[in-house]
Amino acid sequence: MSTAKLILDEKEYEFPVVVGTEGERAIDISSLRSQSGYITMDSGYGNTGSCQSEVTFIDGEAGILRYRGYDIEDLASSARFPEVAFLLIYGHLPNQSELNEWRRQLTIHSLIHESMINFFDHFPPTSHPMSVLSSMVASLPAFYPDGDDVDRNIVRLLAKAKTIAAISYKKSVGEPIVYPQAGLSYAANFLRMMFATPAEPYEVSETLENALNLLLTVHADHEQNCSTSTVRMVGSSQADIYASISAGICALSGPLHGGANQAVIEMLQRIADDGGDYRKYVGLAKDRESGFRLMGFGHRVYKNFDPRARILKKACDEVLEELGVVDPLLDIAKNLEEVALSDDFFVERKLYPNVDFYSGIIYRALGIPTDMFTVMFALGRMPGWLAHWREMHADTSGRIHRPRQVYVGGNRRPFVPVWERA
Numbered sequence: 001m002s003t004a005k006l007i008l009d010e011k012e013y014e015f016p017v018v019v020g021t022e023g024e025r026a027i028d029i030s031s032l033r034s035q036s037g038y039i040t041m042d043s044g045y046g047n048t049g050s051c052q053s054e055v056t057f058i059d060g061e062a063g064i065l066r067y068r069g070y071d072i073e074d075l076a077s078s079a080r081f082p083e084v085a086f087l088l089i090y091g092h093l094p095n096q097s098e099l100n101e102w103r104r105q106l107t108i109h110s111l112i113h114e115s116m117i118n119f120f121d122h123f124p125p126t127s128h129p130m131s132v133l134s135s136m137v138a139s140l141p142a143f144y145p146d147g148d149d150v151d152r153n154i155v156r157l158l159a160k161a162k163t164i165a166a167i168s169y170k171k172s173v174g175e176p177i178v179y180p181q182a183g184l185s186y187a188a189n190f191l192r193m194m195f196a197t198p199a200e201p202y203e204v205s206e207t208l209e210n211a212l213n214l215l216l217t218v219h220a221d222h223e224q225n226c227s228t229s230t231v232r233m234v235g236s237s238q239a240d241i242y243a244s245i246s247a248g249i250c251a252l253s254g255p256l257h258g259g260a261n262q263a264v265i266e267m268l269q270r271i272a273d274d275g276g277d278y279r280k281y282v283g284l285a286k287d288r289e290s291g292f293r294l295m296g297f298g299h300r301v302y303k304n305f306d307p308r309a310r311i312l313k314k315a316c317d318e319v320l321e322e323l324g325v326v327d328p329l330l331d332i333a334k335n336l337e338e339v340a341l342s343d344d345f346f347v348e349r350k351l352y353p354n355v356d357f358y359s360g361i362i363y364r365a366l367g368i369p370t371d372m373f374t375v376m377f378a379l380g381r382m383p384g385w386l387a388h389w390r391e392m393h394a395d396t397s398g399r400i401h402r403p404r405q406v407y408v409g410g411n412r413r414p415f416v417p418v419w420e421r422a
Contacts, residue, residue, distance in 0.1 A: 008036050018049075022057050039404045050229060050401070055088060055387045056221045063304035067221060068092070076311045081216040082106060082186050085158060085383035088221055089390060102155075103186075109152075109159035110180040110189065112167075113143040120171045129375045130253040132168040137161065138246035150393065153241050154386050161382055162186065165375045166193035187212040190379070195367065207322045208366055214315050215359055218308040219377055221384025222301075227251040227258065231385045232392050233401040241389055248385045249378050258377040261360035264296040265370050268329040268336075276328065278335045286345050296357030297340055298350065305352045312358035313337075316365075325365045333361050 002017045004027045013035050018026045026049045033039050042048045057066045065072040068087050075084055079093075086094045086102050094102055116136065123132055137157070141147055144156060163180055170177045170193075178193045188204040191212060196202035222228070230251040235244040252258035271281050284292035299306050320330060337353050340346040363373050392398055 006032075006036075008038060011036070018052070020052075022059070033404070039406070041406060045229075050224060051232065051392070051398075053224070053388065053391060054091065055384070055391060056223045058223050058301060060299075060301040061303050063302055063307050065222070065307045072218060072307050073311060076214055076217050079217065080185065080187075081213050081220070081380075084217050084220050085386075088383045088387040089154060105155045106159045106186060107180070107182050109156045110163050112160050112163055116143060117167070117177070120167055120177075123168075123171070125172050125174065127168075127172070128253075129165065129168045129172065129372050130249060130258075130378070133161070133164055133375055133378060134246045134249040134253070136164045136168075137242055137249060141240055141242045147240050147242075150241065150390065154390065157241065157245055157386060158382055162190040162379055163193065165372070165379060166190060168375075169194055169369070169372055185209065185213070187216065191366075207319060211315060211319045211362055211366060214311065215362060215376065216380040218311055218355060219359070219380030221381070221387065225257070226254070227381065228384060228388050231389050235389050235392050236398060236401040238400075241386070241393075244389050245382070245385055248381075252378055252381065253374055258374040258381075260295065260356040261363065261377065262370055262373040264333075264357050264360035265329065265364060265373070267295045268332050271332050272328055276332060278332050278339070282336070282339050282343070294336065294340070294351075296360065297346065297353055299352075299354045302352075302354070303350055306354045308355040309353055309358055312355060312362065313353070316358045316362050319362055319365055323365055327364065329364065330361055333357070 002019075003014045004017055006013045006015065013032070015032070016028045018028050020026075029040060040048070055068065057069070058064065067075060067084065068091055070087070070093075075087075079087075082103055083094060083099060086099065116139070119136065119139065120132070123135075140156070140160065144153070147153065167177045175197060178196045180189050180193060184192060184204070188209045191204050191208055192202050224232075227248040231244045231248040234247040235241070239247075255263050267281075271278055274280070281292065281294070284290040285294040319325075337357070340351060340353055346352070359377075360373060363376060364370070368376060
């Protein structure tokens with residue numbers, strides 16, 4: 001086994017090197033503090049491995065994303081979302097019998113307890129759907145208290161999340177809720193619950209169904225991102241699966257994480273409201289003093305083209321053409337895309353359009369309201385969260401997560417009674 005040596009205060013320390021199956025290398029410093037009294041500083045944990053995982057592999061330099069060893073391009077072109085979810089959670093692609101039963105379970109558990117419907121009536125119509133989703137998920141164990149059955153809880157969360165999301169939308173627009181229907185796929189069921197009304201039955205377009213299936217698949221997992229690491233951190237305290245997933249939803253709600261695709265549409269709207277002069281905003285993006293940033297370009301992990309963005313770019317072109325969508329925001333988006341792919345400023349800095357850029361455009365084309373974009377991200381990411389929670393839960397040697405800090409506050413000082421303070 002190879003080791004790494006560290007010299008501190010003229011004393012040498014040796015630490016083992018951990019090598020992953022794709023050649024990733026890490027220095028195991030778990031004994032650093034006990035040996036030396038030092039800790040490491042890594043703001044944002046960009047260079048810190050919090051766990052060993054078998055779920056997802058990313059090579060940001062090469063633009064590679066794999067779920068359980070399968071390239072995202074192959075899964076996006078050949079698998080449906082429930083099949084991808086099974087793969088992530090259980091580690092293998094299901095055979096036909098397993099897939100049939102998995103789909104059956106997702107249908108059986110898609111209804112929510114009728115008493116939960118009353119909860120929705122007490123949220124203001126202006127509530128953000130992510131707040132509703134996280135609250136309702138956190139309340140599920142009150143209605144389904146058999147919390148020790150991990151597999152049942154997993155299928156419940158996957159099945160009920162889309163129903164909760166659709167009901168939150170219906171309540172926000174004052175329309176009657178639509179219950180899930182047996183015989184429809186996961187994606188088709190969600191679209192029907194979103195858009196069907198008593199006066200106008202909704203026939204799910206194959207184009208829309210395929211587009212949503214693709215969006216959910218490319219968002220299904222992305223290694224130790226902010227929300228996934230939150231799920232693992234909360235779960236490390238042995239909090240139940242519902243509390244852990246609810247925490248992940250809350251983490252995803254931030255504009256720097258799951259809210260990024262909503263920010264793309266808001267940026268496009270700002271440009272449209274200012275007359276649609278996209279070149280003006282390209283110029284502002286190049287000017288560091290302007291404070292303006294083009295949303296949906298570049299990625300913290302990928303130093304190459306985001307493989308998910310490549311998949312969604314093709315889908316975006318096809319969906320807009322098939323639906324015949326006419327939307328000034330989408331025209332602005334296509335113009336920005338053209339500039340970013342050809343302008344030396346963006347190309348040299350590898351600021352390619354990312355998954356958030358294209359997903360926002362497709363969701364808008366599908367008729368999904370902007371404030372539901374992050375909820376759609378949550379529905380897609382649910383299998384990844386569940387896979388990581390299950391993996392962590394199965395590791396009985398795991399410890400509760402407890403990061404350290406370097407204190408930079410005031411030194412010890414005497415307490416002064418209030419009547420003696422100046």
